[in-house]
Amino acid sequence: MASRKSPKKTAAKGPAVQPRIARVAKGKKPQYFSDPAIDKLLWMTVTLMEELSVTRDRLDTVERLLAKKRVLKASEVDLWRPDPKSATERDARRKAFVDRMMRAVHAELDEVLRGSNRGAEDDPVAAVES
């Protein structure tokens, strides 16, 4: 897309990076349970809930459309195998889903790697108390 210019930080070297909208908010993430692992498991569970809900909606849409158009019987779905192009597309979609699901685990490592070098200017409490 011609209208999208790379952010300054990534424009210095290497191929132009397609800009993206951030998916994670800045700020301290609260811990709700005594064991942070529970927080992460719940985080993942809700993501799964959402994805399952979306998938059921989509399946419902497809089945209703197919029945309306008299194209397909339910048994045909059970016997279907993807062709290479379909398989590639499904792999990519599946990978994106797993990446998203696993963000809780990635964040764990990020926290370890980032350490405690957050600047005082990033402290939201200090920002409003001044």
Added chain:
Amino acid sequence: MKGFKQHALLPTPQHDEQARQDFVGAFRGHLSGRVMPGNYQLFERRVAPRFAAEHGRTPADEQEIRECMTREPYYQFWSALQRRSQELLWESVIDPTEREWSTLITRARTAKRTKTRQRGSLRLDPSLAVPRYHTAADIHLQPGGYHTDFTADDVAAGAIYDKGINLYMGGALGSENDLMGNTLLAYLRERHPSQQPKRILDLGCAIGNSTVVWARAFPKAEVHGIDVGAPVLRYAHARAQALGVGIHFSQQNAERTDFADESFDLVISHIVLHETSKSALVRILAECRRLLKPGGLMLHLEIPRGRTPIEKFMHNWESYNNNETFSRYMTRIDLPAEARKAGFVGDEVSLQEFVPKIDVAQMNYTEHFFWKILVGRKDGAL
């Protein structure tokens, strides 16, 4: 959701994007309707009696309640799920926005050039320093907040906010997210019926969803909206153009604007003050007084933070968990006293309560809701 008005600056979700937004709506509806109220029962049946048995008295304040409640698994579950629902809300809106990103930017650029509505304008200031109360943490967990440009001429923050707040309140903000504007306008009409403002300033206007209400209500008035965020202002301007309303948007900090002394007869804000800071609050109120003509009116719509300690604790969930960092401090601030400190001396200053028309099922933290309005009238006659 139901009855939300589609306009040129809103992305149209595809099937799965819509399904995600539908899930967020269903999940948040369940949390606010079925899970959140249980916290009050938990407090009454278990937490308060235990506290009384141990200390021989009821919890004195919000902080004592916090210490007990945050140890309760039920509250922990609700909090963690509520937090995740907020993250999912933004994610579900960001995906379609990013997919239609370049189209939305092009539409906003075109709106800027439209000459048919001469009364509207957009003035950005790239040199404006975005205050730390915006940059330290993304307010309401919206990634990038109101101020981040992810690309040139970005409007994403505006599109995300527009659909996001619609989902946040399960559609209760109205077909054009106009509930706050309508509420404050209803207050003005009810309590100050003779007021016919000629110049109106909306502070922290974001996407101008409330500003539009005022411009429509007073078509002869010159209406201005300011905000520190460039992407929301680009969106606000284009959105107002799309809705056929002329508003002058400019990128300015409400703590100190470039408008002339005594140049407005009405200065308003809609749930903005609690997103600022202790020092910014006084500066904003002082700026309001400087901008008001003698006899001019200042109206700040604010969300109440509960009457009882448990209600206060529940309302301030937003502060600890949804990056409304300043709101817990504002709970303890005497707003009329701050206004007097800021120069409203010898002026009428008061904090009014105003009951809105909101479906109780949409309330996140309490079943009792009323707005608070900080009112200041600069001495003199218009």
